[in-house]
Amino acid sequence: MRIPVPHWPSVAGRARADAGPLLLAAVVVAVVTLLAGAVPPLVSATADAAVRDAVRGSGADLQVHARMEADDGPGGSRARHPRLAEDVDDFRTRATDELGPGLRAVLRPPVATVISPTLKITDGSVLRTFQLAYLARDGGPAVSWIAGGPPEPTASETAQVPYGAPPWPVQVGLSEADAAALQLRPGARIPLADDQGNVKKAQVSGIFRPQDSADPAWRLVPALLSPVAGADGTGGTRFAGLLSRESLPDARLAFGQDELRRTVRFTPEPARLTWDAVPSVIAKVVALKAASGSSGARDGSLKWETGLDGVLRNVSAQVGAAFAQASVLLLTLLAVAVLVLLLAADLLVRRRAGALAAARQRGMSLPVIGGELLLESAVMALLATAAGLGLALAVAPGVSWQWTAPVVVTAVAAGPAFGTLTAARATRDRRVPANRSARRWLRNTARLRRAAVEAGVLLAATGAAVALYQRGVGGGVLPASAPALCAIAGALLLARALPVGTRLVLRRLLRSRRPLAVFGAARAAAASARVLPLLVLVTAAALASYALTLGAALGHATALGHATALGHATALGHATALGHATALGHATALGHATVDSPLASGLLRLTWVAAVTLPVLGLLGLALGTAAGAPERWQTLTRLRTLGLRPREARWVAAGELLPPVALAAVGGPLLGVLLARLTFGSLALPLLTGADFTPAPPWWALGLVAAVLLAAVAVVVPVESALRRRRRLSEVLRAGDT
Template identity: 80%
Template sequence: MRVPAPHWPSVAGRARADAGPLLLAAVVVMAVTLLAAATPPLLAATADAAVRDAVRAGGGDLRVHSRMEVDEGPNAGRVRHPRLAESVDDFRVRATDELGPGLRAALRPPVAAVVSPTLKITDGSVLRTFQLAYVARDGGPEVTWIAGGPPRPTASATATMAYGAPPWPVQVGLSEADAAALELRPGDRLPMADDQGNDKDVRISGVFRPRDGADPAWRLLPSLLGPVAGADGTGSTRFAGLLSRDSLPDARLAFGPDELRRTVSFAPDPARLTWDTVPSVVAKVVALKAASGSSAARDGSPQWETGLDGVLRNVSSQVGAAFSQASVLLVTLLAVAVLVLLLAADLLVRRRAPALTAARQRGMSLPVIGGELLLESAVMALLAAAAGLGLARAVTPEVSWEWIAPVAVAAVAAGPAFGTLTAARATRDRRVPANRSARRWVRDTVRLRRAALEAGVLAAASGAVVALYQRGAGGGMLPAGAPALCALAGGLLLARALPLGTRLVLGRLLRSSRPLAVFGAARAAATSARVLPPLVLVTSTALTSYALTFAAAAGRGSAGGPLAAGLVRLAWVSAVTLPVLGLLGLALGAAAGAPERWRTLTRLRTLGLRPREARRVATGELLPPVLVAAVAGPLLGVALAHLTFGSLALRLLGADPEPAPPWWGLGMVAVVFLAGVAVVVPVESALRRRRRLGEVLRAGDG
């Protein structure tokens, strides 16, 4: 079986004749593809920034503690362990290995520390406290001794201390700031005692200056570099003395057996944390905490503690909410874009109906007609989508493909489907029944099919709202599409009510003495049965109002973080793009009815209708659906905000979920659409002015 080949001159000729609508459809595909392809990567980058900001602000260091080995000697005393610093280093290595490669890659190098309990300086001055601290990391921290020297051992390597003996002496170094504030020099003794009043023998070995004050090791104990006010209560000042590897064993004997513990701290590295790494990091941290030893254990087992998982869970909830809210906004854009593409396809088919009918009557098969139309729409859609992807790639490091499909499918399939159906209807051999009841049955069947389709839209909108209430906007595409589906449902109801309204107005005007108003109302009543143009107008105005209300809610009371700011930007982009799409729909709908409208008006001109009056009649025809959209659309958008905002988790981003519509913006939306009619009518009149009456009347075309 030979595959029928397309007639290339027909394909090229149709494309040249209808270059305008095709170009408009291509612009819509390109613009929406740009937004749909660029928004998810930009949101992902914003999510990465939010994770890093949350970690910087919330800290969440991962710490592991362990008791030191028992130091009891054989003669009921305590033995000095000269290699205590090496055991701390070993503990740091073991803790690092326990992290695993995935978690270890997200953390900065570890810092080990041994910190004493807080002591009180007993020189009779104001409330001042003191701690002894040993800190170590790979290669640091490095200091320069500007007076005296590093702390030295105060006893032999294997000295013993009997229980109840006098305080064991220990040497520490002081920073310049601490030494100046305490007025101490190398060799001085600092009087201090613990909470039970037990004196401590702490001696100053020297004064140091850090070679790098930003070294991560100092972050664990800022009082090592200078006095810290308020660390132990209002009016208090904390100081700290630096232990060396040589003096750490003496510090162990200066305190009780369990008063000094080893601690290894891992600070999260914000630069290595991204939104994609959050789940694995949280899972590993939770596993470490679950396997952690008890704080009462005396076997030296590690005890992990951190708030990092809580910080990441919190920001994960915020990012999930932001992604869900962005999905809602993207679905609104896609819904209106698909409607505009359907309207563009309808315009193309109306313009091509005579040519398609003639081709079918000459014997061209439906597959060939559909194939030619599909080839044309596919080339247009692919070129426009490629241009949109190229622009998206220029502004983002990568592009997303998942949101492009609805627009691409509508752009490729709508025109061929409508055109093939039109050609098939023009040449079908179904006869009109002579029986009145049979004709009524045919009409009722068509109405029932249409009602079933519209009932399906209403059911989908109801199901989407229920799913949104139950699962939130992050529960899938159905709840995320609740505002768009509800706007479509509302637009369908208003589009179905429009013919009733126009007929009612026409009936009242027929009893008036205003012929121009009657002509305009008659034309409006004749064209009001078309559902797609008013559906596009109502949906676009409703969703524009929804986006404006969302932007006001997200911007009001939010914390000003990168997530909230990104959503506000996306909402404003939607609020600008949606009315532009709606105005394109207005232009396309007007162009579809322009031939019949201006043919009627041209005939009226032969009866004395002046050009200015013809424009007023055309305005009267186009105004009713625009007026309905301008009035009912913003109100529908506000109603959708009240219906859905409570389920969008706006509070997670610090925003106020109570809708506060910017009425000035909603009013501007109505004015813009009404002004669109004021622009379309003069443009159409100028284009038709070049046609002479004789040509129109002979050709029967406007």
């Protein structure tokens, strides 16, 4: 069996003759490949930034607590534990080991804290409070002593303290700011008492200056560096004294056994968190909390506390909604691009119909014809795809391959399929039957085939809409494709209505005395049988209007949600004076607004890109559809010119042929887009992303602009086409067989 060999001169000749349509198809492939290849990586990068911003603004540290071991001594006393700092280090190591390598990789080095209850400064001044705090992490936090020195032990390492003994003395260090505000120097005593009036003996050992005030460890007890106003109520100020490893055992004896609570805090490192790591981090955090010891347990079991899993779930839901909504927009672009490529393939086949028929009649086999067309389309599609992916790689952190597949497959396969079918029909021996019933049977068969295709599209659109309502937009490709499939289904319904309308108009005009109107209506009725050009126009207009409505609603809701979050945070800060709770609530609200802003603004940009690209594809579809019908249209008009039709009147007849489908798309497309927006917006999870509820408010001025652009395109296409056809002689056009 001989392998079919392409006839290379025929391949090159066809490509040169039809360079224009091939170039247009290549541009469509390149542009859509650029968008389809760049958008998913950009959304992923935005998702990574959203996760980092959410964690950075939430203050959701991973904390683990454990009670200290009892320090009971002989004879009803408490024993000083000189190695208490080493126990805290062991506790920190044990907590770190329990995290596991995956969770440790996204957390900063742990900081262990031992903090006393809040005490009152009893010097008779305004409300001021004081805490004793010990901080420990690997290598810090480091301080420089500018006066005095670090706290020292106040008794022997093995001292014993009877229950009910006088207050045990303890030394602390003060920062420059705290010492200046309290007007204390090294060696001075800080007058302190607890809520029950029990006096505490604390002495200033020295005054320190942090070597790095931006060290994250200081964030856990900010009063160690400077007084904190409002931490314990309106008008109050909190101070703190720094404990050393040597003075920590004395602090334990200065308070009750359960009054000092040791804690290890793990702060997430935003730079190490990515969207892909979120599920595993959530699972590990949930497992730690589930295995956490009871808060009432008296042993040293670890008790994990964090809001990190909640923050990550929240941002995960928002990112998932953003991905799903981006997929909706990408599918609208892909749907219109595929239709435009089908229309370009149809134009190519119409231009080549004579050459393909002649090649088939000369004995060229269908596999050879199909192979040559496939080779041509494959080279065009692959070069355009490479260009599009190269541009995508230049503007995005990567490329996505799976979204480009529909466009590439259509660009490669549509032309060869249409061309092979045309060549096969040119030499088939089936004749038109003379029997009227047989001809009717053939017509009905063709109608049934078209009805079957349309029913399949309607069924797919119905299934996608049902899936969208039941599962939401995040339920997969089928729900996300609901707007695109419904737009195509609506365009098919309008395509059914157009021939009926044009025939009715033609019947009424046949009784009039306006020959130009009759000619135009006759041409419009004849051209209305072509479904694909109208399908492209209506679908592009509908989905462009859908994108415009989505963009307007998204922008309004984002601004409203951002203002609501900021207002909530401000109200929370003004309404309460609970210190840490206020700061956490404020940070959470601001963090939510910040997360919305990387996600919502990115989706808004994609929406406007789609809103611009879709009308451009629609105009390209109009140009391709006009070019496909131009030979037949201007052959008819040229024949009419031999009967006295003037060139200006011929242009009016041409406009009459082109205007009905464009007018139908200009009016029906935007209305269909608004209808789709109202039907599907409730399932797009937009409030989850924007933080505010809203109802779609179509930007009618923008929708009117889309309609005006389509109608104005007819006023441009007709004169251009007339100018191009004017160069041809009447004898050339009227020659038998000329197309």
